[in-house]
Amino acid sequence: MEKLLSDINVPEDLRKLKVEQLERLSAELREFIIDKCSANPGHFGASLGTIELTIAIHYVFNTPYDKLIWDVGHQAYAHKILTGRKNAFDLNRKYNGLSGFPKMTESEYDAFGVGHASTSISAGLGMAVAARLNSEDRKVIAVIGDGSFSGGMAFEGLNNAGWQNADMLVILNDNNIAIDPNVGALKKYLTNITLSGKYNRLKKSIWNRLGESKFRLALKRLGNTVKSAVLSEGNLFESMGFRYFGPIDGHDINTLVKTLSRLKTIKGAKLLHVVTKKGKGYKPAEENQTEWHAPGTFDKNTGKKFGSPVVDHSKPAKYQDVFGETIVELAGMNPKILGITPAMATGCSLNIMTEHYPDRVFDVGIAEAHAVTFSAGLAAAGYMPFCNIYSSFMQRAFDSVIHDVALQNLNVVFCLDRGGIVGEDGPTHHGVFDLAYFRLIPNMTVSAPMNETELRNMMYTAQLPAAGPFSIRYPRGNGVVPNWKIPFEKIPVGKGRILKEGNDIAVLSIGHPGNFAAEAVERAEKDGISVMHCDMRFVKPIDEEILHFVGKTFKHAVTVEDGVITGGMGSAAADFFARHGYDCRVEMLGVPDRFIQQGTIRELQAKCGFDAEGIYNAVLKLAKHA
Numbered sequence: 001m002e003k004l005l006s007d008i009n010v011p012e013d014l015r016k017l018k019v020e021q022l023e024r025l026s027a028e029l030r031e032f033i034i035d036k037c038s039a040n041p042g043h044f045g046a047s048l049g050t051i052e053l054t055i056a057i058h059y060v061f062n063t064p065y066d067k068l069i070w071d072v073g074h075q076a077y078a079h080k081i082l083t084g085r086k087n088a089f090d091l092n093r094k095y096n097g098l099s100g101f102p103k104m105t106e107s108e109y110d111a112f113g114v115g116h117a118s119t120s121i122s123a124g125l126g127m128a129v130a131a132r133l134n135s136e137d138r139k140v141i142a143v144i145g146d147g148s149f150s151g152g153m154a155f156e157g158l159n160n161a162g163w164q165n166a167d168m169l170v171i172l173n174d175n176n177i178a179i180d181p182n183v184g185a186l187k188k189y190l191t192n193i194t195l196s197g198k199y200n201r202l203k204k205s206i207w208n209r210l211g212e213s214k215f216r217l218a219l220k221r222l223g224n225t226v227k228s229a230v231l232s233e234g235n236l237f238e239s240m241g242f243r244y245f246g247p248i249d250g251h252d253i254n255t256l257v258k259t260l261s262r263l264k265t266i267k268g269a270k271l272l273h274v275v276t277k278k279g280k281g282y283k284p285a286e287e288n289q290t291e292w293h294a295p296g297t298f299d300k301n302t303g304k305k306f307g308s309p310v311v312d313h314s315k316p317a318k319y320q321d322v323f324g325e326t327i328v329e330l331a332g333m334n335p336k337i338l339g340i341t342p343a344m345a346t347g348c349s350l351n352i353m354t355e356h357y358p359d360r361v362f363d364v365g366i367a368e369a370h371a372v373t374f375s376a377g378l379a380a381a382g383y384m385p386f387c388n389i390y391s392s393f394m395q396r397a398f399d400s401v402i403h404d405v406a407l408q409n410l411n412v413v414f415c416l417d418r419g420g421i422v423g424e425d426g427p428t429h430h431g432v433f434d435l436a437y438f439r440l441i442p443n444m445t446v447s448a449p450m451n452e453t454e455l456r457n458m459m460y461t462a463q464l465p466a467a468g469p470f471s472i473r474y475p476r477g478n479g480v481v482p483n484w485k486i487p488f489e490k491i492p493v494g495k496g497r498i499l500k501e502g503n504d505i506a507v508l509s510i511g512h513p514g515n516f517a518a519e520a521v522e523r524a525e526k527d528g529i530s531v532m533h534c535d536m537r538f539v540k541p542i543d544e545e546i547l548h549f550v551g552k553t554f555k556h557a558v559t560v561e562d563g564v565i566t567g568g569m570g571s572a573a574a575d576f577f578a579r580h581g582y583d584c585r586v587e588m589l590g591v592p593d594r595f596i597q598q599g600t601i602r603e604l605q606a607k608c609g610f611d612a613e614g615i616y617n618a619v620l621k622l623a624k625h626a
Contacts, residue, residue, distance in 0.1 A: 003028050004017065004021060004024060004025045004028055005025060005028040005029055005032060005081075005086075008025070008082060008086075009084055009086065010082075010083060010084050011058040011059075011063050011082060011083065011109075014055065014058055014059055014082060015058075015059055017059075019059075019253075019254060019257055022052075022055055022056070022059065022253045022254075022257065023253050023254075025055060026051050026052050026055055026253055027281075029051050029055070029078055029081065029082075030048060030051050030280075030281045030282075032081065032086075033047055033048060033051070033077055033078065033081070034048070034281075034282055034300050035300060036089050036090065036092070037077075038297060038298050038299065038300040039090075039297060040089075040090055040092060040093070040094070040297075041093075041294065041295065041296045041297050042077070042092055042093050042100055042294065042424075043073075043074040043077070043100065043293065043294050044279070044282075044285060044292055044293070044294060044295055045278045045279035045285045045289055045292045045293050045295075046074035046075045046145070046175075046278055046293065047074065047075060047076065047077035047078055048278070048279050048280050048281055048282055048285060049075070049173070049175050049250070049276040049277055049278045049279065049280045050075040050076075050078060050079075050143070050173060050250075050276060051078045051280070051281075052250060052251050052252070052253045052256055053143070053171070053173065053250050053256060053274060053276065054075075054076075054078035054079050054082065055078070055082070055253060056253060056256035056257050056260055057141060057143070057171075057260065058079075058082055058083075059257055060257060060260040060261050060264060061139055061141060061260070061264065062139070063083075063109055064083075064108045064109045064111070065138060066138060066139040066140070066141065067111040067112075067124070067127045067138065067139070067140045067141070068109070068111055068141050068143070069102075069111050069112045069114065069120045069123055069124050069127075069140070069141070069142045069143070070102050070114050070120065070143050071114055071117060071118065071119055071120030071121075071142060071143060071144040071145065071148050071154075072101070072114050072115060072116065072117050072145065072148060073100065073101030073102050073114045073115055073428075074101075074145075074293075075143065075145065075173065076101065076102050076114075077089075077092075079102070079109070080092070080098065080102075080107075083107055083109035083110075084107060084109070085098055085106075085107065093424035093425070093426070093598050094424070094598065094599065095597065095598065095599030095600070095603050095604075096597070096599075097598070099426055099597075099598055100424060100425060100426060100598060101113065101114055101115045101425075101426065101428055102114050111127065112124075112127075113428070114428075115425070115426070115427075115428020115429060116392070116393065116396065116428060117145075117147065117148035117151050117366045118144070118148045118149070118150075118151025118152070118153040118154040118157075118366065119153060120142035120143065120144045120148075120154075120157075120170075121142050121144060121153075121154055121157030121158055121161060121170055122153060122156065122157035122160075123142070124140045124141070124142035124157075124161075124168050124170070125157055125160060125161045125164070125166050125168065127140045127168075128140040128161070128166040128167055128168040129164070129166060131167070132166075132167065139167075139168075139169070139264060140166075140167070140168040140169070141168070141169045141171060142168065142169070142170050142171065143171045143173055144170060144171070144172060144173065145173045145174075145175070146172060146173065146174040146175065146176065147343060147365070147366055148366055149172065150343070150365030150366050150367055151365075151366045151367055151368075152367060152369065152370065158170070158237070158240050158242065159240055161241070161242070161269050162240040162241020162242050162269050163241055164269075165241060165268045165269055166268075166269050167267050167268060167269075168269060168270070169263055169264075169270045169271075169272060170242065170269075170270070170271045170272070171271075171272045171274055172246075172271060172272065172273045172274065173250065173274055173276055174247065174250075174273060174274065174275050174276070175275070175276045175277055175278040237271045241269055242269045242270060242271040243266070243268065243269065243270050243271070244271050244273065245259065245263065245270065245271065245272045245273065246271075246272050246273030246274060246275075247273040247274065247275045248272070248273070248274055248275070249274075249275060250274035250275055250276035251276060251277070251280060256274070259272065260272075278293075279292050282303075283303070284303035290346055314482055315478075315482055316452065316478045316479040316480050316481060316482055316484075317452060317478065317479060317484065318349075318477065318478050318479070319417070319452065319455060319474040319475060319476075319477065319478070319479055319512075320347070320348055320349040320417055320474075320476075321349050321352070322452045322455050322456060322479065322484060323348065323349055323388070323415055323417070323455065323459070323474070324348070324349025324350060324351070324352035324353065325349075325352060325485070326455070326456040326459050326460075327339060327350070327352075327353050327386055327459065328352055328353050328356050328357070329456075329488075330459060330460065330463060331353060331356070331357055331360060332356075334384060334463060336382065336383045336384040337360070337383075337384045337385075337386060337463060338360050338361070338362065338378060338383050338384065338385045338386065339353045339354075339357075339360060339361040339362070339385075339386050339388065340361075340362050340364065340371050340374060340375050340378075340385050340386065340387045340388065341361075341362075341363055341364070341371070341387075341388045341389070342363075342364050342365065342366055342367050342368045342370070342371040342389060342393065343363060343364075343365050343366045343367075344388070344389070344390060344393075344417070345361070345363050347390070347417070348388040348390070348415070348417045350363075350388055362374070368389055368393050368394065368396040368397040368400075369396060369397040369399070369400045371387055371389060371397065372387060372389075372397040372400035372401055372404060372405060372412070372414075373400045373404045375387040375405070375412045376400075376404040376405045376408070376410050376412060379405070379410040379411050379412050380408070380410060384411060384413070384463050385412050385413065386413045386415055386459070386463075387412055387413065387414050387415070388414075388415040388416075388417060389414065389415075389416060389417070390416070390417050390418045390429075390431060391416040391417065391418050391419040391420075391431025391432075391433075391434045391473060392418065392422075392428065392429050392430060392431045392433075394414065394416055394431075394434060395433060395434075395437070398437060401414070401438075401441065401444075401469070402441055405469050406441045406442060406443045406444050406469045407442075407443075409443045409468050409469065410468075410469060411463075411465075411466070411467050411468055411469070411470070412469055412470070413459070413462040413463060413467075413470045413471075413472065414438075414469070414470070414471040414472070415459070415471075415472050415473075415474075416431065416434050416471060416472065416473035416474070417431075417474065417476070418431045418475065418476045419431045419434060419435075419448065419473030419474055419475055419511070419562065419563070420432060420473075420475045420476075420511070420512070420513075420562030420563060421475075421562060421591070421596065421601055421604045421605055421608070422475075422476050422601065423476070423598070423599065423600055423601040423604070424598050424599065424600065425598065426596075426597055426598030427595040427596055427597060427598075430591075430595075430596055431473070432562070432563045432564050432591045432596070433563065433564055434471070434473050434563065435448065435473065435510070435539050435561060435563040435564075435567075435568045435569060436563060436564050436566065436567030436568045436571075437567075438471050438539075438540070439539050439540045439567065439568070439572065440567070441469075443468050443469050444468075444469045444470075444471060444540060445462075445467070445468065445469065445470045445471065445493055445494075445538065445540060445541070446471050446473075446538065446539040446540040447470070447471065447472050447473075447537060447538045447539070448472070448473050448474065448510050448511030448512070448537070448539070449472065449474055449511065449512075449537070450509070450511060450512060450514040450515065450535045450537070451479050451480050451481045451484070451512075451515070452479040452480070452481045452484035453481055453484045453486060454491070454537065455472065455474055455479075456484065456485075456488065457488060457489050457490070457491050458472045458491060458537075459472060460488040460489070460490065461490050461491045461493065464490065467493075473511065474511070474512065475511070475512045475562060476601070477601065479512075480512075480515050491537065493538065493541065494538050494540075494541035494542065494543060495537070495538070495543050495545075496508075496534050496535055496536040496537045496538065496543040496546050497534070497535050497537065498532065498533070498534050498546070499514075499518065499533045499534065499535055500518075500521060500531065500532060500533040501532055502521075502530040502531040502532035502533070503530040503532070504529050504530040504531060504554075504556075504623060505524075505529065505530075505531050505532070505554060505556045505557065505558065505619055505622050505623060506531070506532045506533075506534065506550045506553070506554045506556070506557040506558070507520070507521055507531055507532065507533045507534070507557070507558045507559075507560065507615070507619065508534050508536055508546075508550070508557060508558070508559045508560070508569070508570075508573055509533070509534070509535060509536065509559070509560040509561070510535075510536045510537070510539060510559075510560070510561045510569045511561065511562055512562060513560045513561060513562050513605075513610055513615075514533075514535045514560070516560070516605075516610065516611055516612040516615055517533055517558075517560050517612075517615050518533060519612040519615075519616075520612045520613075520615035520616035520619060521533045521615075521619070523612075523616050524616060524619045524620065524623070527620070529619060529620070529623045531619060532550075532553075532554070534546050534550070536569060539568070539569045539572060540572075542569070542572050542573070542576070544576070547573060547576045547577070548580070550573075550577075550584060551576070551577045551580060551582030551584050552582065554584055555583065555584060555585060556584070556585050556587070556622040556623075556625070557573065557577075557584055557585070557586050557587070558586075558587045558589060558615065558618050558619060558622065559573050559574075559586060559587070559588050559589065559590075560589045560590070560610050560615055561589070561590040561610070562590065562591070562605070562610065563590055563591055564590060564591045564592075564593070565588045565589075565590040565591060565592060565593065566593050568588075568590055569590075570586060570588030570589070570590060571588070573586055574586040574588065585622070587618050587621070587622060589608075589609055589610040589614060589615060589618055590608065590610055591608050591610075592608060596608065
């Protein structure tokens, strides 16, 4: 039998099918994603859970004229495949290939770019209002996961959209998990709705007796009265101005099509609650949803993962695991230490602390600003919070860092995981701005370790009395020191270290790229170029003693950082030299002033020019002008 999917390149092709064929198409699309992701890894489980929902939306609505917004893009692989990118899907998340997330410049079907959570309702409201102002009969659909719903921005959008009675449909994709299982009162609330069948049984009974048109009229007249009496859980969305529908089975394609077709004709703000299963249709992903969120390559027939990590203590550990094990040690020494994360306990390795001190770890859900201010409150009450947030997600809490932590000089330790280029997740996830944006905040200590030992010593230093706001950023991936678990040592705040003396050129590095610099310096030495290498360790306060020495001694300096050049460590050094009148030319290596696409970490570091080869070439170029 010829596959239906082979003839579908855009949603217009999809709409030519009969409803009875959609279940078969769902199975083919699910098999396609399993096949492709087994060889070219990506966000696997979430996309398997939205296949029927994606097909139904594109079948019922006139995309791309009707605007479909995903929140977040983890759910959108089926969407990409059905909207003209099926034949290019082997290049998903690869350099010069497809973005792993919806991207406006990639397809007209990607109505809005999404990588971070909780944005879809606000963006959808903007499009719905624009359609109204333009007198367009354009439908707007925002699909948001229940994990993303915990973000405050989602409720800000709901509040405003309901007040305006915007003509838009919010689809709540409820699978009870983001990366880790969801937490919080909202999770309990949605579970109660899902388990309660009273309201839906009553609604179905009235619908069957009165018919569709009379049912709508009756529902409009009754408003919230019946829902308040029968199902108190319905009040949250209804009280915010949305008409609530559901919950319905998100894998029943026929029910989805019927429901969406009816909702398409209803004006105003509507919320459809859809219950799905992350990893649906692939048993290993259903049984271990966190592990199969983004599993890497695997044998699609057996579920065996290729290259699964085997713990080898003779090899360097991942920085995140060094953090996880070190905070457990520190928590044993200091009972005031607490761990806070916005829905990334496994990703940042705070789950290690949870095993030892479950009452001292707090997963606050996808709510970065809340995580920061919650930490500030703990610090104000005498506790020592380690707030671990991915660098790119910390951008969402910038005001909270300034207003709630730094302004009050509270001792909160920000451990910024995934600092720098992160690879295939691309520009929405590269953590390249934190050194620059934290550097401008008063009272803030801004640091980056060159290796695992420095990471643990920075963590030790940050929790000492009177340390104040303290940020420590480290990259995704492995370190360089196998035997990193040694006794703690306090690091003098604002002091770098000279790793190698030299006479011709100075290389100033911050963080993990210092290891690339060390390799480049060694290579330059073999070419007869005498290079001084300094591990600066701190961007703020920066080591002025080292900078004075470099400014007085060298005509040329190279700065190296895995972050934006604009406002980063190199900029700080150049500003210092200029202020003090030093004639020292600075070649700044780092991330240029543009958004960096997806690709492997090595590819992107090389393209940005701060890998070992790029540093060596910069030293060689300056040496010719020395």
